[in-house]
Structures are given as structure tokens and as C-alpha cells.
Amino acid sequence: MTPDLLKQGAQRVAQRIEKVSTQTESGGRDASYGRIYTPGEVDVSHGRILYLEDVSVSFDGFKAINKLSLDIAPGELRCIIGPNGAGKTTMMDIITGKTRPDEGQVFFGSTIDLLRHNEPEIAQLGIGRKFQKPTVFEQLTVFENLELALKTPKGVKASMFFKLDSAQSDRLAEVLHTIHLADSVLTQAGNLSHGQKQWLEIGMLLMQDPKLLLLDEPVAGMTDHETERTAELFLSLKGKHSLMVVEHDMGFIKTISDIVTVLCDGSVLAQGTLDQVQANERVIEVYLGR
Ligand SMILES: Nc1ncnc2c1ncn2[C@@H]1O[C@H](COP(=O)(O)OP(=O)(O)OP(=O)(O)O)[C@@H](O)[C@H]1O
Ligand SMILES: [Mg+2]
Numbered sequence: 117m118t119p120d121l122l123k124q125g126a127q128r129v130a131q132r133i134e135k136v137s138t139q140t141e142s143g144g145r146d147a148s149y150g151r152i153y154t155p156g157e158v159d160v161s162h163g164r165i166l167y168l169e170d171v172s173v174s175f176d177g178f179k180a181i182n183k184l185s186l187d188i189a190p191g192e193l194r195c196i197i198g199p200n201g202a203g204k205t206t207m208m209d210i211i212t213g214k215t216r217p218d219e220g221q222v223f224f225g226s227t228i229d230l231l232r233h234n235e236p237e238i239a240q241l242g243i244g245r246k247f248q249k250p251t252v253f254e255q256l257t258v259f260e261n262l263e264l265a266l267k268t269p270k271g272v273k274a275s276m277f278f279k280l281d282s283a284q285s286d287r288l289a290e291v292l293h294t295i296h297l298a299d300s301v302l303t304q305a306g307n308l309s310h311g312q313k314q315w316l317e318i319g320m321l322l323m324q325d326p327k328l329l330l331l332d333e334p335v336a337g338m339t340d341h342e343t344e345r346t347a348e349l350f351l352s353l354k355g356k357h358s359l360m361v362v363e364h365d366m367g368f369i370k371t372i373s374d375i376v377t378v379l380c381d382g383s384v385l386a387q388g389t390l391d392q393v394q395a396n397e398r399v400i401e402v403y404l405g406r
Pocket of ligand 2: 206
């Protein structure tokens with residue numbers, strides 16, 4: 117990435133912070149902005165935790181992602197909307213190393229080139245991903261699922277003798293509370309509701325303390341009450357983590373969003389507050405309808 121690109125990106129983010137600072141109480145967006153970078157951390161001193169520029173990928177000649185550029189500030193909760201087939205999931209596949217783009221740049225902070233890393237390495241770097249379908253271990257309790265999320269793949273023996281240290285126990289207690297499952301700690305995951313399973317899976321990601329969380333249609337299939345609790349959960353994560361949330365549920369987006377990015381045909385069609393993008397003629401045409 118050239119210094120010019122970095123500068124332009126930082127300016128864009130700075131402008132955006134100014135623009136939205138009246139809309140967000142939590143200050144999540146500003147939380148880490150301008151922090152001094154220490155080696156070993158993701159370098160967010162330029163005001164971005166994630167940076168995509170001119171990313172394209174084709175499948176059998178079809179451009180699923182087409183010169184896509186976007187960036188996300190540390191602590192930000194960014195919502196992504198757009199019609200089916202817009203490329204939202206494919207974008208997450210690219211960020212997490214599941215799909216290699218044909219061209220473009222993908223940076224985590226300003227120094228980590230994600231295209232040089234594979235899927236497990238990217239997870240290790242601090243990017244957690246939640247797929248639509250919950251993938252918890254149904255036979256295990258809530259506690260055991262969360263505990264398991266900390267285990268590193270060092271073989272059966274290491275796993276058998278794995279014991280939480282006190283910091284990990286504290287973390288587990290904190291995560292249980294965050295995901296609203298403190299009262300269900302000994303419940304078998306298979307007996308949880310769909311929404312609770314989703315929260316448990318988010319909890320499993322949180323055990324790893326990810327810097328960036330990618331969530332693909334997290335409230336699909338949830339009851340209204342579960343959707344409301346999920347909105348609370350995401351708002352509580354904002355600032356501590358950066359989040360990218362793909363959703364079609366506009367009520368949910370309305371509750372949680374600061375900046376909304378509209379994807380269409382593999383690139384950004386519009387970006388702004390929900391009110392701004394909802395008033396955009398092209399967005400109305402391709403996605404929201406009249
Ligand atoms: N591995 C693949 N091989 C071939 N085509 C693919 C592949 N992955 C995605 N596509 C195509 O790329 C386009 C974008 O798909 P993607 O799943 O990213 O859309 P989306 O925005 O997530 O849609 P939805 O809202 O329905 O989840 C679609 O036309 C899809 O069929
Ligand atoms: Mg999708």
C-alpha cells in the first residue's frame with residue numbers, strides 16, 4: 117500500500133468520524149482511533165482495522181466481486197446490506213481467506229496483508245467469523261462449548277488435561293453474561309433455542325477475543341425477542357471489537373447501525389446512515405423497492 121493510499125484512507129475515515137460523531141453515544145468508532153501502535157498489535161494508527169481496495173473475483177467468468185473498496189474503523193459496527201447475490205458472503209470469504217481474489221488489496225490494520233495468509237492464520241490474527249447456521253456442539257453444555265473454544269489443536273492429550281487459568285475463567289464468566297446465557301451454563305447446547313445457539317456460537321468466537329467479527333445474517337430465523345436481544349448484544353460489543361454485520365432484516369439494521377454500506381453487483385452502491393441510503397434512488401431501485 118502506498119503512503120498516498122494510507123493518507124487518503126485515513127482522511128476518509130477522519131471525515132467520517134466527524135460526520136457520524138453526533139449519532140453515536142458510545143464513542144465506539146473513536147475508541148481506538150489514534151492510539152499509539154505497539155508491535156504485535158494490529159496497527160490501527162491510520163484509523164482503519166480493515167481495508168479493501170479494488171478487490172475483484174470471478175467465478176467462471178462471472179464477476180461476483182467487482183473493484184470493491186471499503187474500510188472499517190476500529191471499534192466500528194458496520195452494517196452491510198444488498199440484494200441476494202450482491203457479493204456480501206463472498207466478500208467475507210475473501211477477508212477470511214476462504215476465497216482468493218483475482219486482484220486488489222485486503223489489509224488488516226495498515227500492515228497485515230491478509231492475502232499473504234491462509235484461513236487458520238487469519239483466524240489466529242484476530243478475525244472471527246460467524247456463519248448463518250449455528251455450529252455449536254449439541255451434546256456439550258454451554259460451559260463446555262465455551263471452554264472448548266479456548267483449546268488449541270495440540271492433540272488429544274493436551275486437550276484432556278486442558279484447564280482454564282483464572283484469566284480464562286474470568287473471560288468465560290464475562291462472555292456468558294454478554295451472550296445472555298449465564299442462567300443456562302449447564303444446559304446442553306442441543307436444548308437451547310435457535311437464538312440461544314447463535315449467541316453461544318458468538319460467545320465461542322468472543323472467547324478468542326477477536327479484534328474483528330464478521331457476522332453473516334445473524335438474526336435470520338430468530339424470534340422478534342431474540343432479534344432484539346441480539347441487537348443489544350451487538351451494541352454492547354461495539355467499541356470493544358470491530359464488527360461487520362450482513363443482514364436483510366431492516367428493523368434490526370435500524371436498531372444497530374451507524375454507517376450502512378450497500379453492496380450490489382460486487383461493489384459499493386451507496387454508503388451512509390440508514391436514512392441516507394434508504395433515500396438513495398439507486399438503492400430503492402435495486403434493493404428496497406418502492
Ligand atoms: N464458489 C462460488 N462459485 C461460483 N459462484 C459463486 C461462488 N460463490 C459465490 N458465487 C456467486 O457469486 C454471487 C455472489 O454471491 P454471494 O453469496 O456472495 O451473495 P450474497 O450477497 O451473500 O447474497 P445473499 O444475500 O443471498 O446471501 C452469486 O451470484 C453466487 O452465485
Ligand atoms: Mg450471503
